[in-house]
Amino acid sequence: MYLFASLSVSLVLNIFNVDQWSTVLRVNPEEPQTTSITNQFFPTLFVGESPYGLYAIEALVDHETITTSPKLVGPPLLEGPAPIALTDVERDQYRPPQRQEFTGAPQSITFKFQDGEYLLLGYHDRPPMVMATIIPTRYPVFPFRNALESQERPQLTGPIEPHKKPEDTSIIVLLINQYPYPFFGAIMTMAALLLTVIWQCGRQWDRNSNDNLRMESFEVVNSPGESKGAQTSKNGSFGRGSFGWTQKKIEIPDGWMAVGSKLMYSPSDILGTGCEGTVVYRGTFDGREVAVKRVVSEFVKFAHREADLLRESDHHPHVIRYFCMESDSQFRYLALELCIASLNDYVEQKELQENVSLTLKEILSQATDGLAHLHASKIVHRDMKPQNVLITTASQRGKMRAVISDFGLCKRVQPGKNSISRGIASGLAGTDGWIAPEVLISASTSYPVDIFSLGCIFYYVLSSGTHPFGKSLHRQANIVNGDFSLAKLAEMEDWSLADDLITTMLHVDPIQRLTAEAVLNHPFFWNAEKRLAYFSDVSDRVEKEEDNSPVCRRIEQDARVIVCGGWREKICDALKEDLRKFRTYKSHSVRDLLRAMRNKKHHYRELPEEVRTSLGDIPDQFLHYFTSRFPRLLLHVYKATEYCSAEPVFRRYYSDAVRSRMQPIVDEEERIRREIKEEMADKEWVRQPKNAEQRQNPDKRTNQRKNNNKKNNQQ
Template identity: 55%
Template sequence: MSAYTLEQWQNVLSASPSSSSSASTLYNTLYVGESPYGLYAMNTLVDQHTITYSPKLLGPPLLEGPSPIALTPDERKKYVPPKRPIVSAENIPSITHKTLEGEFLVLGYHEPPPMAVSPIFPARFPSFQFPTQSITWKQSDNDNPKQLPAIGGPSAHSDQEPSLSAMIYHIYLLYPIQFYSVVISLILLLATTIWMCGRQSAAASLAQQPPSAQTSRHSSGSRTWAFTRTDLVPEGWMNVGKLQYNPSEVLGRGCEGTVVYRGKFDGREVAVKRVVSEFVRFVDREADLLRESDAHPHVIRYFCMEADSQFRYLALELCIATLNDYVEEERVREKVQISKVELLRQATEGLAHLHSIQIVHRDMKPQNVLISAANQKGMVRAVISDFGLCKRIQPGRHSLSRGIASGLAGTDGWIAPEAHVSESTSYPVDIFSMGCIFYFVLTDGKHPFGPPISRQANIIAGEYTMQNIASHADATIIESLIKQMIDADPRKRPTASSILLHPFFWDAKKRLHFLGDCSNRVEKDEDNSSVVRRLEKNGRTIVRNGWREHICDKLKEDLRKFRTYKNHSVRDLLRAMRNKRAHYRELPQDLRDSLGHEAEDFLHYFTSRFPALLMHVYWAMEWCSNEPEFKQYYSDEVRERIKDEVLKDEAERKEKEINMTSQQWVRGKVTSSPATQRKPGGDAAQSTVEDIKEETENAKKS
């Protein structure tokens, strides 16, 4: 493009027309200048004689918006402005800056751009101009041209900004519906804020009142406000509803972030179990099961549950130690005056109670058997705790869902083998774990399945050892019980109620009483009776090939005074024990000293010499478990199991008698037989063939 000359440039700038007017007006312009520190721009007021630049078609390119695409050549000439010419910097001395592309900046007074909105905007966005004010000259009556300017009427050239109220009013006129929506939203927000502040104020005032003694399932779910006075919370403690706990005093930790703290509830010391709210379903189930089962003295007591935004808190009975602490720490055993057998008995009672209400614990281990604080009499209790994995067996079912479907529950080293092979699990899984606990307690921390690193693998393989039990005084009794409890076949494990009736939990007096009842029961039985046969089975092993060789000489001499005893008979050994116990006062003093003066000493005299005697007799006398005098020694499970064996043996005996009688009738001989002996008033020598035939037919019918 060709550059403009100086004369052409002055014509392009088109100064405002110089016309004299009686009323002079000052116009708003933009002055662009240059100082030693750089360029600057400022608003100025000039009169109509001042030359202002208006290079509308010159200077840097402006944003022109999208190019029209559907215009004819005539329309394009009409609506599309032509290319702006480029001015040569040599011709205009006021040009102070020029780019390589020919863009330039002119110093001096410039007309401000108009405030009108470009017509390319859609019609739904109307152009809006705020009212402005201009400064005009007012001449006085004496036509004084030097009168100061005064603020005049509206003018499009004023840059004074409108007030806020004018803007709001204008928005209301343009968008009334949106305006009302915003106003209503602001009013609702303000009302909600005021209500929340009032609620917090009411809560703060109620916090000054004494705490309520009413319990609740959890504070967030109930609308009965229960606050604890802040001045009653010890320093460093946390308060949640009716619960307080000390975060720095941790009593124990569990899986999935579970922590147990020392705390308080309703003025009493409790253990506060904190569980992550993500496991709310398990926490609610645990609380429900605790409420149903904590009436038993050997199940941990439950008080209440509270909650906040992150955790659930269970208030439980505060205990002083776990069974694991009792076994591994001497100081705990010195502090707790209770025997190992009594602890195991109480723990088994608690487990039997859970099973009686169809609850399977699924995580029995020494850490979950707690020792309570001493009561007013100084007595402590063993209680079952941690119901997080407990499940209830639904009515009409006998087991839980299969292991893999419901997840492997429990702790490695204490999990029953059937839980690993996806078999249905039930109460026997707790019995297996309890058997391991028995061994752990009685051997001072040993485990029947070996060290922890290989323990669970040995459980699955069924490899265990009982060598650590051998040194115990009741080794045979303990071994027989634990072997049943940890049997790989869950169907062969005893129930918790059967374990409580096992001789392991009997004291010396009850054991002696049982042996005496057994002796009385078999005293008059025939040698070939079922119960005597069971009693004498493997009898030589029980009496160690002759019990007379293992008793003291004083007892041998005393036994020879009254009657003859069979040296290899278990029944005769029981008879000797019964007679000497019954006539203890009549024995010589030296023999009484040898046998012992207490029941424990008397029993130990025989069980130390014949360690397998008690369990052998207990197994043999299961045959009589349905008889009234033996019901106190056996459980319903044993009676149900032995019932089929008794009926089967009775049927075999009757069939044998029938066969013997039939053979005698065929030969035409009348000899003594069990059937003819039992006939009232009958004598084998006087029996007739018709009587034998009639009895045979009756026996077949029965």
């Protein structure tokens, strides 16, 4: 509800007509220094209402406009003298007779009644507020001039305030006034940086000038028939003589191309190809034969990442060596260690196997060692396959090595994390048929993806080219479903060890897969000497153990299956007769079988000639005598004695991952043993009678004891 100025309300509005202004203001309008009120506009504040709500704007009004001025008697004034005090007689005299009388003048444009608060709509005196005191301005504010008044007409004047110089509010002045020390410190720092940049530019200019002088004496010699325009780069190497830089010529063979100062390659001699236009050529780097990997410039990010990762990890003997990287306008060139073949070529080409001095187990072991080094460096390869495991050329000593190559899809695991998120940045890495199932269905991947691919490589090599997940058409679907076959491992001598190792590596659950370190420590890679030493260490460990101890219970679990019903029936007669001479052995006990193997190994020189001939030489033939008869023995004992993996004797046989997994089990077994021991200590034990007659007649036994005591006393 709003109250308009035209409503009849009991208010006193200080409104006067034209004839009364001169008396109220005590001025004479006829004097020349007095401004005519009839020809002047007055600034007011108009409060109104529109369909969108209330509003207030400044307005200029003449002397006839009704204006509410609660603070003054007279015309509305922005600034000026205090209100004029009138007596009752003067108030009756100067009150306009044509106006309705009001009482209770409001002190503002809003006032309260019993029904609520109301707002007066109309022209009001401007509020006593000076905006310049709130927001300082850099420019002087000129007073408003009436467009209708004459310039010769004098104005009403009041007290003259001294002119103030506009305040300078620039940011630099404010910083100097408020923060002088930081401001000048920043200026000095910027000046020092500018001088340093100028100095470094001067040094670089001098260095480039010297290089240009040196290049004037350098010459690239092309073979006949080759144009200079075919060369990518004509930078060469220099030799330093006694009188400074001397000329040194580099001969580029016919058909070759030079990149940079030391790298050359033959475009016609292609060693291999990759995805996205990647080609590997035969070349030379500083006189050394190398493989030159050419990458398209669009994938320069992958080339630089591969070079960075190789710099950090190529010091390992089973990671391909990196020499340098050069570039031109179209390609990036990586100089890598030259290899004779990939693992895929080794398996598919039988004639190549005759030229490689490495065995299958050595190749797989060295590839696993290189992968373990990458994982220890927080690097996930993400593209393990037979084509990326290479066999190097023979060294001066005739040794070859298996190395991990192709780091284009490698990814570093960030500190504090154990996985790599699979997104646009990481991408779907790998090759169909060698990709782990979690890469396709999981949001993150980690080191187990390389272990899965390595397990596929293991079976591919051991089975002479067969993939565990079948033909290529259904291979990826079988990987997702976990459907694989290791049937061809049955033809191997250590088929049980190989089957257990590869099955664990191909587990559909990444957590259940072995680590690269655990794969290296698996008995599959142990030689005969280490296996025989392991059997002896286990036999020494359980020799004095109680039958119900945790380690003995684990070893004797499914013992009849391990010893094929009874191990005495599987050995030769000569060994049987020799074992009967010294002690008794339980034929169904795994612990006794290990004890027999240990004793015959330690006393091998004392055995009869017939027994030694049957057992064969130590360690290979001796070990084969027992493992061929009991093929599950080594794997069974290895898994059973994981309980002892934290003991110093067995640390070299197990990885840290196995020790971490077994520690809670060992702690729980020890807790149970302590509780049983405490319960036994609290109980009172009574010796039982030896024979049945004494157990049936305890009184007779007591009387006999008393009679014996009497006889002793009489004597």
